[in-house]
Amino acid sequence: MSAVLANPALHPPVESPIRRAWAKLRHRKGAMVALVVLLLIAFFAIFAPLIAPHDPVKQGWATVRKAPSALYWFGTDEVGRDLFSRIIYGARASLSAGVISVSIALLLGVPVGLLAGYRGGWVDSIISRFTDAMLACPFLILAIAMAAFLGPSLSNAMIAIGVTAMPIFIRLTRGQVISVKVEDYVEAARSVGNTPFQIAFRHILPNIAPQLLVQATLTIATAIIAEAALSFLGLGQQPPQPSWGSMLNSAQRFLSNAPWMAIFPGLAIFVTVLSFNLLGDGLRDALDPRTSDR
């Protein structure tokens, strides 16, 4: 193990780690199914105008709260819009919320984590205590407060979720850095005169990237739920544009006389989140050098 990792910059392994991981991932049925489902959802989101049978914001005042039928596959909502089309368009909000907010969390969290882990000392102490403090506060309360502060919109909800999820990545990065910074290759890089900045980004970051990728995939799942929760409270996507969370919010009033309004958006969230979790699991196994191909 350590022989391979001793100095990847100088002696790249014959088989690239990415290719090896892909080979392993391909054999994980669950992860592959999840990947296909996610690609399909992404496809739906991107080509929504071509796929959706109806206009997602076009109201039909004569077809309010109609049950699923051949014309409206998932039924219609409280102002007569086609639920199926809205769910397809809603995928845009959910997927981008998941991916963008986690990117924000990574962009903010990883550098801070690198700094804390690499510098150590009082810098590390302050960052770590601050991270502990943020993790101790209820996630949703932080997100609600931040989203309310920034003003209600999908992009602000993403920022709020990203900032709130940041400590997860600070903590993870810091831990990883501490465990690899004593490795030979870091010592080697230091001895040839690399600046701490270069060491952190060129030598340490690539080595902890797999763990970050796994955590990021799993956090996307959490972020999608968080976006739905914020939209559910009215702090996300603004009407008439659809989001799965805000669709659930409107559905709550009609639970007994139009249950389809709650069932389908919920299923959409469930399937998407499930897929990200499966993919994250698969990636974890594939990127973990300890597990062998099965």
Added chain:
Amino acid sequence: MFTLLGRRLLQLLPTVFFVSVIIFLLQQLLPGDPATVMAGEENDPEVIAQIRKQYRLDQPLPMQYLYWIGGVLTGNLGESMRLKASVADLVIQKFPVTLQLAFMAIIIALAIGITAGVISAVKRDTGWDYAVNGLSLWGISTPNFWLGIMMILLFSVQLGWLPASGYVSPFEDFWASMRATIMPAFVLGNSIAGILMRHTRASMLEALESDYVRTARAKGQSEIKIILKHVMRNALTPVITLGALEFGTLLSGAVLTEQIFTIPGFGKLIVDAVFNRDYAVVQGVVLVTATTYILLNLLADIGYILVNPRLRS
């Protein structure tokens, strides 16, 4: 070991301090003026000015923080602007509710998580294993609030078996209390069960391949006895420690679930307080929740150190 413990205890102080600062500042960032919210429909400027003065909202921020934290240090969490009740009383009134919910949730989670995790480890790579894995993913992937809504739809609206809302103290009427809390507790426990299940499986597998199990097998002990006596005892300690950690998460995770089931606990108290800009309540409740969470973390760490003698050095 004691130095480690001492250090952990010392670290607690700055963390709690940061919590107090974060929550105080976040509150201040919120748009809207608590006095205007308080003034209600009549919206009289004179009344608003008076409220601002009464609750020191007209003072500079650092002073407001000092007043608050000074109060906290002397055991006074302040007063709810909306309910005119002391925050400490509200905490005493609501904490047991959320505690009961979290406790039931963790019992449900441990019961499901450990049973399923053990089955999946023992029956590794069989249909059982896959079924359990699927179950755990279901738990992790279902949005709490959606599951809550669906359960209300099924069990309260359609079947009429369980009350859709409300809370009864177990000291008042035990069965009514169980009926009122079983759905929210299940919804809360559901997501944790998935996590516990995975950890149980992993830690069982590790134990099954350990030397002492091999020795026991070599001695010809029955498989059931090996699992019950050797494997589970060793494998479950970390799972229970994790359970303690997750218990802390539950206290703060109850926010939306309590909202949906109208359970008058911490979560509902705090969400209502955020939307009503009832500063003292938000600050007080978050401080108590966060401190409890931090203490539980510490306890879990201590537990971990105790069962893993290697870490003591």
Added chain:
Amino acid sequence: MTSIFKAAATAFMLTAGTMAASAQTNLRIGLAEDPDALDPTTARTYVGRIVFASICDKLFDIDDKLNVVPQLALSHETATDGKSVTIKLRPGVKFHDGEVLDAEAAKYSLDRHMTMQGSFRRPELSIVDKVVVVDPLTIRLEMKSPFAPLIAQLTDRSGMMVSPKAAKEAGDKFGLRPVCAGPYQFVERVQQDRIIVQKFADYWDKDNVHIDRITYLPVVDSTVRLANLRAGQLDLIERALATDMKDIRANTRLKLVTAPELGYQGMTINVGKGEAAKVFADKRIRMALAASIDRAAINQVVFNGEFTPGNQWVGPTNPYYQQKFPAPGRDLAKARKLIADAGVKTPIAIDFMVPNNPETRQVAEVIQAMASEAGFDMKIRVTEFATSLAEAEAGRYQAFMLAWSGRTDPDGNIFTFAKTNQPNNYGGYSDPEIDGWLDEARTKSTLAERKAVYEKATAKLIDEGGVIYLYHRLNIIAHTTRLVGYSQIPDGLVRVKSLKLN
């Protein structure tokens, strides 16, 4: 530690209480929100008034025709110059703590409303100069100037009498344990969970009180509230949804009771506050927006046609409704023409602030679709309550969905909304003529005289005022058929006197 003992003791007493109370009747009422502090002087929520209806009697009450009727008072008489009102009190009235309600106590309550720190009644009674005790059962309210709506103010929280002894002892904590002179006395409250009151043995009209105990339970979600009523966990719910009325009517074990509301639902238009007011400064644009809205269709789509479209600050059943100006239908051609005449390029972008309430949001979405056909691009901004107040105050909006719960006297629905610089005038509307009429109406004493003044104001406000009125809700109450004798008054409060539970 003591509080734990106290809690345990309470729990024990409750258990004992429940056992002993098995023969007692208990009415369980599902509220749509959790009330604020139960002090008539500092209370501000609508839902709080529902609870007060059982514990705090008022000097006067209103009947289903909105007439003022005596409650703790026997009669009132306004002086010929209109500057003072003499009120005779009902003899033999006791507060829940046994104290007697006499002129001194009444004066104490009114003075408390007018002077206590943090009092929300102060603006309602600001016209009162002082309260004079005439004899042990008579008080006189001396006013700074004639003010017709004064008696109407005394039919609400300003007219609630509190025990001076209890109020002095409790200070600003009175709301935790209110002591009034209503048919029920306060027993216990668990915040956000329940409020329990029980029959007051020395009530002045105790022969008309039949139910022993009332439990108020806040259940925010309307679906859940109705499910609980169906399942028999509640006996009465307030604010049921219009869309559930059909189901309630069809249920043989439930009864539906409604009354038109006192208030209105409307859209506040920023006509004069800050930079954002530019768009609607030209009144043709404001009129175009109003003309593009189909009030009947909103009522049909969102409320199953159960509510009443409206265009004035009181509903069509109110005596002050101006029959001369019925709610207009939609006129898209007119809307387009107005915009063309004004020479404004379409689409006209409008910052449309909408409170975070699913029903209001749905109305807003329908309006968005309607207005877009006339050339408006209404950008909905869902804003939680506290933020929306701050934004409205600062004029950072162009249209704002805002409702008003309504007051008995029409003055309460218009004065602070349309007069220059009044606190609820979020649209920044200002017109000297309107200001004059609103003041004038306050000094007239008969309905006909006041209505005539309001007619002039209505004509003007329909075209250019800061509010586009949309519809009037119903107060929708549903209860089990076990409950007998319930009727609804337009203020929406749940009056519990004379009810029976079989």
